[in-house]
Amino acid sequence: MAIELAPLPLPPSADASKFTEFGKEVKGVDPGNLSPKELEEIQQLLYKHDALLFRNCELSPEQQYALTKAFDPASESYGHGNNKTESTKKSILHPDLKTIPRVPQVQLIGNGTVYNHEGLAEARLKHPSHTTFHKTRVSPEDEAAGATRFYRWHIDAALYKLAPPKVTTLYGLTVPQGPPQVCRYDDGTGDELPVPLGTTAFVSGRTMFEILPPELKSVAVRARVRYAPHPYVWMSPARALSTGLGIESEGKELPLSELPEWTEEDVKVFPVLWKNPVTQALHFQVHPAGAQELLIAALPEGAKREGALFPDGAHITDLKEVRDLLYKMQRPAIAPSLVYPHDWHEKDLVLFHNRGVLHSVVGAFTPDQVRAFHQCNLAASSDPVGPSEEDVARWA
Ligand SMILES: [Fe+2]
Numbered sequence: 321m322a323i324e325l326a327p328l329p330l331p332p333s334a335d336a337s338k339f340t341e342f343g344k345e346v347k348g349v350d351p352g353n354l355s356p357k358e359l360e361e362i363q364q365l366l367y368k369h370d371a372l373l374f375r376n377c378e379l380s381p382e383q384q385y386a387l388t389k390a391f392d393p394a395s396e397s398y399g400h401g402n403n404k405t406e407s408t409k410k411s412i413l414h415p416d417l418k419t420i421p422r423v424p425q426v427q428l429i430g431n432g433t434v435y436n437h438e439g440l441a442e443a444r445l446k447h448p449s450h451t452t453f454h455k456t457r458v459s460p461e462d463e464a465a466g467a468t469r470f471y472r473w474h475i476d477a478a479l480y481k482l483a484p485p486k487v488t489t490l491y492g493l494t495v496p497q498g499p500p501q502v503c504r505y506d507d508g509t510g511d512e513l514p515v516p517l518g519t520t521a522f523v524s525g526r527t528m529f530e531i532l533p534p535e536l537k538s539v540a541v542r543a544r545v546r547y548a549p550h551p552y553v554w555m556s557p558a559r560a561l562s563t564g565l566g567i568e569s570e571g572k573e574l575p576l577s578e579l580p581e582w583t584e585e586d587v588k589v590f591p592v593l594w595k596n597p598v599t600q601a602l603h604f605q606v607h608p609a610g611a612q613e614l615l616i617a618a619l620p621e622g623a624k625r626e627g628a629l630f631p632d633g634a635h636i637t638d639l640k641e642v643r644d645l646l647y648k649m650q651r652p653a654i655a656p657s658l659v660y661p662h663d664w665h666e667k668d669l670v671l672f673h674n675r676g677v678l679h680s681v682v683g684a685f686t687p688d689q690v691r692a693f694h695q696c697n698l699a700a701s702s703d704p705v706g707p708s709e710e711d712v713a714r715w716a
Pocket residue numbers: 474475476679
């Protein structure tokens with residue numbers, strides 16, 4: 321059977337003209353048993369469309385691991401490094417992960433208590449809630465009436481020592497049904513987005529770059545981000561913005577001297593734009609919560625200086641300045657019309673290009689709403705590639 325593609329089911333909130341390339345439903349293949357030829361085709365499609373949906377799949381943890389690993393055969397360990405996450409008690413990621421004992425690269429995530437699951441006698445899961453991460457929260461009354469927020473826009477990546485995974489696979493096993501919710505931005509814009517209960521929200525990093533005005537495109541193509549050492553521990557006392565797109569600058573981050581042992585050599589400095597290996601497009605891929613400094617190169621020779629920002633380059637170390645500039649560049653791309661909120665069905669498998677999209681957990685469940693997903697991503701065998709000299713010449 322040949323591979324067939326269908327458009328993703330876009331909600332009425334989405335601007336369809338911005339989703340012509342983004343996201344496809346794939347039919348006619350079994351993602352757990354792909355032939356080498358099908359796998360090759362799926363890889364090309366993933367990089368071309370950034371998110372692929374397979375419905376009604378049967379997928380064991382072993383098959384999910386094999387599929388994820390096929391995108392980067394030299395990768396081996398879970399994207400955040402299991403033991404590291406487990407031993408780093410302070411990390412904000414710690415409570416969200418339960419490992420499948422047989423296949424430790426696959427994580428069980430969700431909500432409520434799950435029994436006798438793939439070798440886990442009992443797993444208590446908690447859907448991450450903005451109420452424990454954002455500086456402000458939706459009031460309990462509004463939450464009961466269905467209002468919610470994006471939890472945290474991110475890339476799946478340790479951002480320290482390990483390279484960001486190329487692909488993440490998310491497989492929905494138990495999906496509680498419930499009324500839709502309204503995701504509020506609460507940033508003074510009045511923006512809000514109707515979402516299915518417990519959606520995963522995606523935005524395209526490619527669109528994030530493409531909609532920038534020329535002067536910010538020029539900054540983006542010249543900029544690199546330095547992430548904090550052990551960023552999830554570093555940020556643990558800090559609180560997020562109401563949009564989930566970064567952290568409030570209140571000086572709450574842990575001092576570097578209080579972090580677990582770290583070395584300069586393992587600190588990650590990544591380009592702001594990551595080059596798609598298939599389409600060669602540039603994707604704006606910054607994990608805003610972990611960013612600590614921005615390094616902006618001077619304009620290349622021959623570039624127009626008039627109206628340019630940072631024409632002689634800059635090294636921005638003031639956290640608020642770093643965050644404000646990133647926010648200015650990233651916020652436009654999470655506008656309601658540019659978000660794809662996936663409406664999960666049981667046995668949905670979503671494969672996403674982790675180096676080409678940003679995503680966020682959304683919504684709130686009650687403890688009796690049981691949700692069980694398998695998630696897998698693997699620390700990559702190499703770091704992402706930034707803009708080429710031609711890209712810099714073109715966009716700076
Ligand atoms: Fe994630």
